[in-house]
Amino acid sequence: MGNLIRANFRTLRSNRLLLICIVIFVFIIASDVSFFWDLRDKYDSLNVLTNSSMTVVIAVGCIVPFIVGADFEGGMIRNKIMAGYSKFQIYIASFITSLVVTEIFTIFTVVMSVKEIVDSVGVSRFVRWFGDSNYKAVFVHIIIWYLAICLAYTALSTALIMISENKAISIVGLISVVLVFSITTGSLRRFATDTEKEFVSINEQNELIIEPNPYYVAPDDPMKKVYVTIDSLDVVGQVVFTPEQEGCDENDMNDKGHYELSSRYALGSVAMTILVTALGLVVFKRRNLK
Amino acid sequence: MEYIIETNNLCKNYMKNKVLKNLNVHVPKGSIYGLVGKNGAGKSTFMRVICGVQDATSGEYKIYGVSNNDSKINKTRSRIGAVIETVSMYPGMSAKENMKQQYRLLGIPSWDGIDELLELVGLGDTGKKKAKNFSLGMRQRLGLAMTLAGSPDCIILDEPMNGLDPEGIIEMRETIIKLNKEKDITFIISSHILDELSKVATHYGFIDDGHLVEEISSDEIEKKCRKSSCLEVSDVKSMTKILEDKGHEYSVDSETKITVFDEFDINGVLPEMIEKKCKLISVTSSNESLESYYLNLFGEIKKEV
Numbered sequence: 001m002g003n004l005i006r007a008n009f010r011t012l013r014s015n016r017l018l019l020i021c022i023v024i025f026v027f028i029i030a031s032d033v034s035f036f037w038d039l040r041d042k043y044d045s046l047n048v049l050t051n052s053s054m055t056v057v058i059a060v061g062c063i064v065p066f067i068v069g070a071d072f073e074g075g076m077i078r079n080k081i082m083a084g085y086s087k088f089q090i091y092i093a094s095f096i097t098s099l100v101v102t103e104i105f106t107i108f109t110v111v112m113s114v115k116e117i118v119d120s121v122g123v124s125r126f127v128r129w130f131g132d133s134n135y136k137a138v139f140v141h142i143i144i145w146y147l148a149i150c151l152a153y154t155a156l157s158t159a160l161i162m163i164s165e166n167k168a169i170s171i172v173g174l175i176s177v178v179l180v181f182s183i184t185t186g187s188l189r190r191f192a193t194d195t196e197k198e199f200v201s202i203n204e205q206n207e208l209i210i211e212p213n214p215y216y217v218a219p220d221d222p223m224k225k226v227y228v229t230i231d232s233l234d235v236v237g238q239v240v241f242t243p244e245q246e247g248c249d250e251n252d253m254n255d256k257g258h259y260e261l262s263s264r265y266a267l268g269s270v271a272m273t274i275l276v277t278a279l280g281l282v283v284f285k286r287r288n289l290k
Numbered sequence: 291m292e293y294i295i296e297t298n299n300l301c302k303n304y305m306k307n308k309v310l311k312n313l314n315v316h317v318p319k320g321s322i323y324g325l326v327g328k329n330g331a332g333k334s335t336f337m338r339v340i341c342g343v344q345d346a347t348s349g350e351y352k353i354y355g356v357s358n359n360d361s362k363i364n365k366t367r368s369r370i371g372a373v374i375e376t377v378s379m380y381p382g383m384s385a386k387e388n389m390k391q392q393y394r395l396l397g398i399p400s401w402d403g404i405d406e407l408l409e410l411v412g413l414g415d416t417g418k419k420k421a422k423n424f425s426l427g428m429r430q431r432l433g434l435a436m437t438l439a440g441s442p443d444c445i446i447l448d449e450p451m452n453g454l455d456p457e458g459i460i461e462m463r464e465t466i467i468k469l470n471k472e473k474d475i476t477f478i479i480s481s482h483i484l485d486e487l488s489k490v491a492t493h494y495g496f497i498d499d500g501h502l503v504e505e506i507s508s509d510e511i512e513k514k515c516r517k518s519s520c521l522e523v524s525d526v527k528s529m530t531k532i533l534e535d536k537g538h539e540y541s542v543d544s545e546t547k548i549t550v551f552d553e554f555d556i557n558g559v560l561p562e563m564i565e566k567k568c569k570l571i572s573v574t575s576s577n578e579s580l581e582s583y584y585l586n587l588f589g590e591i592k593k594e595v
Contacts, residue, residue: 003394003395003396003397004395006394007391007394007395010390010391010394011380011391014380014382014383014387015382016382075374075375075376075377075378075379076378076379076380076391077343077378078341078343078372078374078378079378079392079395079436080395081341081342081343081364081367082341082342082367082368082370082371082372083368083392083395083396083440084364084365084366084367084368085364085395086364286345288304288338288343288344288345289338289343289344290338290343290375
């Protein structure tokens with residue numbers, strides 16, 4: 001399978017679309033990191049890994065499988081089969097190639113962020129700051145979660161292109177999946193994440209107002225598990241969750257239960273990857289290729 | 291006879307549409323096997339199934355004796371090269387880069403032989419020109435060069451003459467014959483240009499509506515196709531004696547019919563026939579080509595249906 005992966009990388013290397021995309025994405029990330037680092041005092045937080053950076057990384061995860069999957073258009077997939085590779089190997093090699101590129105890009109984003117900080121504050125100050133900082137755990141946590149969510153998007157995109165054999169259909173499929181997840185996020189997410197039974201507020205007359213939380217579902221309610229499972233697999237909702245972590249230090253993360261939530265999301269991303277890849281493999285193996 | 295590819299009641303359905311119906315094909319080693327059939331007969335589907343691009347619905351096929359149900363089939367398939375319908379290539383790469391990519395896939399460690407293969411198919415001077423800018427003929431040739439990477443024992447070509455100019459057709463034909471003769475590569479070729487196919491093929495498989503109508507060697511077909519006269523006579527026994535005396539090659543088709551091959555003049559045997567009281571009922575002469583053989587064969591099928 002090594003030869004197959006090497007061939008896939010060679011395909012990517014000669015693809016101009018990917019090159020253009022990466023240049024644009026690097027520019028976005030660079031300006032994004034720079035912008036948020038300038039605002040670090042205002043937010044007093046680790047804003048270097050931002051929502052838009054993540055979106056860009058996810059975009060790479062979605063685009064790369066489409067380029068690797070362009071084999072269908074040139075008919076090279078036939079040559080791969082004729083070269084003695086099984087459909088299973090072809091699928092997994094495509095996934096691995098895309099994943100490696102995406103995760104390298106993710107790590108690159110993180111390195112860019114760190115470099116930006118180092119350039120601004122100097123190496124010694126950065127080391128001291130990072131070593132002493134209670135942001136360290138948050139930082140590591142977010143990176144792991146980043147990698148996990150990119151994994152899920154790469155798996156999703158790979159499955160779509162391998163199943164449909166057509167870029168246009170795959171793009172429509174990807175948009176549909178994002179839409180379905182967005183609707184899920186909008187409608188079900190709060191049932192899974194809201195832990196407050198009641199809202200307490202003070203009105204203009206300084207009276208304490210206690211209102212029941214309509215989204216609250218008791219932990220022992222069987223539906224809670226369903227909501228939590230759907231929420232964990234909702235990779236679109238996870239991206240929306242990112243800004244909520246920004247501005248959090250370690251104490252905030254503990255208080256708000258963000259550690260638990262982002263861990264669950266990371267596991268959800270991995271579960272989503274396994275699920276989507278298994279499904280993609282089953283369909284791809286049965287598919288009549290042209 | 292050793293067969294490189296053989297199928298046993300091979301079936302392929304697309305939903306309810308049965309494309310291959312108990313197809314039994316036998317491709318002898320070292321042959322140039324011409325697959326003949328009209329559009330939609332199942333030629334390309336047969337090729338796709340053999341190449342592993344699509345799975346058979348039922349039945350079995352063997353490549354070098356390895357069954358499609360055997361786990362070794364993928365490895366065995368790497369001994370075959372194929373160009374089915376469109377040429378498989380990376381449009382954004384040059385001919386040489388495409389060849390290198392094919393070498394990578396096959397796990398060939400060095401690029402030795404790439405230039406020779408490109409020269410062989412007449413693409414040695416394409417330089418950095420990208421494959422997407424190639425003409426149809428050049429693509430066909432690149433496809434052939436790519437199938438030759440890894441020195442396959444068998445090559446499957448679906449309509450290889452498509453898009454080629456007359457010179458290109460001759461070059462392609464000569465390349466196929468050369469590879470078959472010099473490297474003992476078996477070819478399976480489907481083509482609608484029967485005249486061209488008849489110039490290269492050593493064996494034929496006639497496919498109609500997903501099943502094999504006839505499998506025949508070019509020698510046999512030549513015998514059937516060569517100039518002949520069909521005589522309908524009252525006494526076959528006497529007639530055979532006359533023909534033997536005159537040194538004619540013949541075959542007895544029925545109790546009243548005899549086919550006499552090569553040049554035959556009925557006037558030359560009339561006196562003997564009169565002497566032996568053998569009446570001539572009718573005489574028809576024919577000079578079949580592969581095309582007319584095909585038309586006769588499929589005409590008969592239509593009549594049967």
